[in-house]
Amino acid sequence: CSQIGLQDATAAATAEKGLHMQKVGSGSVRAALAELVALPCLFTLWPRPGAAREAPRIKWTKVRTASGQRQDLPILVAKDNVVRVAKGWQGRVSLPAYPRHRVNATLLLGPLRASDSGLYRCQVVRGIEDEQDLVPLEVTGVVFHYRAAQDRYSLTFAEAQEACRLNSATIAAPRHLQAAFEDGFDNCDAGWLSDRTVRYPITQSRPGCYGDRSSLPGVRNYGRRDPRELYDVYCFARELGGEVFYVGLARRLTLAGARAQCRRQGAVLASVGQLHLAWHEGLDQCDPGWLADGSVRYPIQTPRRRCGGPVPGVRTVYSFANRTRFPSPGERYDAYCFRGELILTLTVDPSLNSEDDNFVPLSLSQGGSQKQPRETEGLRETEVHRRSLL
Numbered sequence: 001c002s003q004i005g006l007q008d009a010t011a012a013a014t015a016e017k018g019l020h021m022q023k024v025g026s027g028s029v030r031a032a033l034a035e036l037v038a039l040p041c042l043f044t045l046w047p048r049p050g051a052a053r054e055a056p057r058i059k060w061t062k063v064r065t066a067s068g069q070r071q072d073l074p075i076l077v078a079k080d081n082v083v084r085v086a087k088g089w090q091g092r093v094s095l096p097a098y099p100r101h102r103v104n105a106t107l108l109l110g111p112l113r114a115s116d117s118g119l120y121r122c123q124v125v126r127g128i129e130d131e132q133d134l135v136p137l138e139v140t141g142v143v144f145h146y147r148a149a150q151d152r153y154s155l156t157f158a159e160a161q162e163a164c165r166l167n168s169a170t171i172a173a174p175r176h177l178q179a180a181f182e183d184g185f186d187n188c189d190a191g192w193l194s195d196r197t198v199r200y201p202i203t204q205s206r207p208g209c210y211g212d213r214s215s216l217p218g219v220r221n222y223g224r225r226d227p228r229e230l231y232d233v234y235c236f237a238r239e240l241g242g243e244v245f246y247v248g249l250a251r252r253l254t255l256a257g258a259r260a261q262c263r264r265q266g267a268v269l270a271s272v273g274q275l276h277l278a279w280h281e282g283l284d285q286c287d288p289g290w291l292a293d294g295s296v297r298y299p300i301q302t303p304r305r306r307c308g309g310p311v312p313g314v315r316t317v318y319s320f321a322n323r324t325r326f327p328s329p330g331e332r333y334d335a336y337c338f339r340g341e342l343i344l345t346l347t348v349d350p351s352l353n354s355e356d357d358n359f360v361p362l363s364l365s366q367g368g369s370q371k372q373p374r375e376t377e378g379l380r381e382t383e384v385h386r387r388s389l390l
Contacts, residue, residue: 020044021124021131032238033141034175036110038096041122041133043103055080056126058098058105063134066117075120078105111175112139113183114280141238142280143172143180144314145187146272149294149326152189153230160192160233167293168273169235170194174219176236177201181219190222191232198222198231237273242340244270244278246285252332258290262337268292270338272314275299278336279314288317289334295326296333 022042031037045056060075076085081099092111097104105122117139123132146163148154155163164171173194177185181201188209190200199221202209211220225231247253247261262269269292270278279299286307288296296317300307308315317333319325327333 020046021122021133028136028138030138030140031110031112033114033139033143033236034111034173034179036108037112037137039107039109039120039122039135039137041105041107041124041135043105043124043131045103045126054126056102056124058095059123059125060093060105060107061121061123062118063121064119066115066138071118075107109137111179113179114139114142115183141176141236142276143176143185143234143236144169144272144276145189145191145232146235147189147232147323151324152322153232155192155230155233157192157196157225157227157229160231163233164235164273166271167235167237168271168277169237172234172236174199177234178219189232190220191234192225193234196224196227198225198229199234235273237277240274240277240281242274242338244274244283244336244338246283246287246289246334247337248287248289248334253290253335254332255290255294255329258333258335259292261335265337265339267337267339270336272297274338275336276314285336287334288315289336291336293326294329296331297336 020043022044029037029039039060041058041060043056047053056079058076058078062071062073062075065071073088074086075089075093076083076095078084078095078098083095083098085093092109094108095105096108097106105124107120107122109116117137120135120137121132122135123130125131146160146167148159148163161171171192171194174197177193177199181203184203185201186203187200188202188206190198193199199219200209200211201219202211202213203217205213205215205217209220211222213220245267247258247265249261253261259269269290271292272295275283275291275297276299279301282301283299284301285298286300286304288298291297297314298308299314301312303310303312316323317327319327
C-alpha cells in the first residue's frame, strides 16, 4: 500500500512539474571509429493547467574529454522545429526524430573520431523547468601504418591484408583513414586500403607529400591499383581484449629471450596492433621493446626529450636512417607482452540432479588471443633511427 502511495505521489509530482527526463542509466555508449552512434535523450511533457503551450528547448553539449578534462563545447540547439548546429559539428550531428517526435532528442553522431570520446549532456528546458541527462561515449579502435620488415613499399594487396591480420587488425577502410586524418594523423607513406585504393593522410603539406591535392591538407589518393603493385598498408585494430604490459630487466633480451620471458608471465609478445590499442588507451613507456613480428617499438603519450620526437604515437626503431630493416633478433631490448582476458563460462550438465550443488562443471577460456605476427613484417607511425636512442 505504501509503495502504491509513493508511486502516486511521484506521478503527481511529475505531472505538476510538466517536464520529466527519462534517465538512460545504462553506462557508457561504445562504438568503433568511423561508425555512427546514437546518444539517447528521451523526456516526457505533461500539459500544465492554465499554462501556454510552449515548445521545449533542446541543447546538446560535450562537457568532458575522454581523459576527464572539463569542456563546454556546444553541439546544437533545437526549438520550434529549427535545429542550429555549432561550427565544428556541422555535417556530423543530427536529431533524427526531431521535430516529428519532440520528446525524443536522441543525438546521431558520426562518422566517429577518436576525439569524440567523452561525456555529453542533453538539456531540455521549458519555461522555468530544466532537466538534463549525461551520456558517456567511448570510441574504440585505432588506425596505424604498417611497413614490411625489409623495405618500404614491398606488400602486394593480398600480403597487406595478411600483414594486418597477423597484427591483430584488419586492413583499414577509407572511412577509418579519413577519421584518423581528421584527428591529426599525418603520414607520408602510401598504403593499401580495403577497397584496393592506395592513400595516405597529410595534415601539413610538404615537398614529396603533395600527391593529388597539391599544397592542401587531406588524404591523398592514388586511386584503385593493380593488386600486384607494392605499397605499405594502413591497418585498423578494433578491440584489445586483454592487457599489454612492459617487461624491463637489468639484462636486456634478444627476440627469443623476450618471447620466453612473456611466456614465463603467462603471456605472449604483443602484436603491433595490440601495442597501438594499448597506446590508444593510455600506455606511455619510453623504452624500446620487442614485439611479436620481430620489430622494436615503444608507446609515447607525452612527448619528451630522447623519446622520439614532438608528436604522441608509437615509435619504431629501425636499423637504417632511411627507416628500413628491423633490428637483428640477436640484439637486446626490453619487451611488450600481451595477456588475454580470462572469460569464465558456466555450463550445467542437465543429466545431473538439480538438487545436488556439488557438481557444476566449469570451463575456463582465455579471450582476446590473436594469431601472432611473422618476423618479416613491420610498421611505422613515428619512426626513430636506432642510433638516436643511444
